[in-house]
Amino acid sequence: MGRHKQPEIRDRILDACVDHALIHGLPDRLEPFVKASGSSTRMLIYHFGTRDALLYETLRRARQRQREFYGKLLSARRDEPYLVTLRHAWQAMTGPEGRPYLRMFGKLREDTEQQLWPTFRREATTDWLQPLEDGMRTAGRPELATLVLAVIRGLIMDIEATGDTPRADRAFDDFLAALALLPDTGEAGTRAVVKRRIAP
Template sequence: MGRPKQPDISEHLLDQCTDHALEHGLPDRLQPFIDATGTSARMLLYHFGTRDDLLRAVLRRARQRHLEYLGAMFSVVPGERYTSTLARAWVAMTGPQARPFVRMFDQLTEQHDSALWPGLRARATTDWLTPLQAGLATIDRAESATLVLAVFRGLILDIDATADVDRADDAFGLLLRTLDPEAPRISRDEGTVKSPTSA
């Protein structure tokens, strides 16, 4: 009888592999994960099965972290106008902490490797629609959820391609003011938002 796998070791290895993939991208072979964990190919395959099984586990862990980091960003905050919530979510989703997630999931799209996680691209989009609809309903703009999500995604790709964050901020601010004349201005200096009357 083989020795039973130890979940704590598997979890530690998975976190190390996920950290590496978020920093460097998904590797096309095991060696980068071997180097990152200080273990062997045999040990990784013992805990995760195949290379693709390990990549799937890494993607799921990265997606879990992504949802935990951004999951509350679109939720309604009592007493706060929803366009202020969206402005703060925009700064977070386009900031340095979110960039590794964007890079990883864009890489998966470029590789057309849907076999690793069928339906991921659709799920990664539609996950955000329900909280957006609920939030936008508070300013009577629930029907704009798809538009807001499309602008989020499009401008994030724009930043990735051009690094022109200021122009993207201006465009997203224009969207917010279209939805709500009382929308705040976006401010990255403070990592937050300013009221439309702030100097």
């Protein structure tokens, strides 16, 4: 009788592979994952079947982490105007903690690696729409969630292409200031907070 696979070992290996990939990107060979997980090629194949299956699972687990991280960042807070929450979220997304996800999934959008996850582009377009709708609802403008998402995605792509984060930061501040001018946002005092640009 064959050995039963142990889910906890598989999870430990997968988490180690995700940690490695977020820093170094997806490898061309299994050896970097072997070293990162303290395992062996045979064990990786045993638990995941093929190299491509492991790469796909690595992407899925990384995306799960990103959803949890960004989901918390974009969630409305009772003690904070939502436009201020968005400013904090932007800082975290484009800062040291969020940048590895931007590198990984920005590359996935433009790379042949997309064949590992053919539906990624469509899924990634609406991943953050619900928390943004919920947050903008607290500001009285849930219908603006798609616009906010489009601006965030566009500026992230700008950073990926140019590396000019300060310029993107200024543009996002200007966008939030413009949102604060709209009627019925229910965000008294937000305009002044956004205009003075919260320090990182």
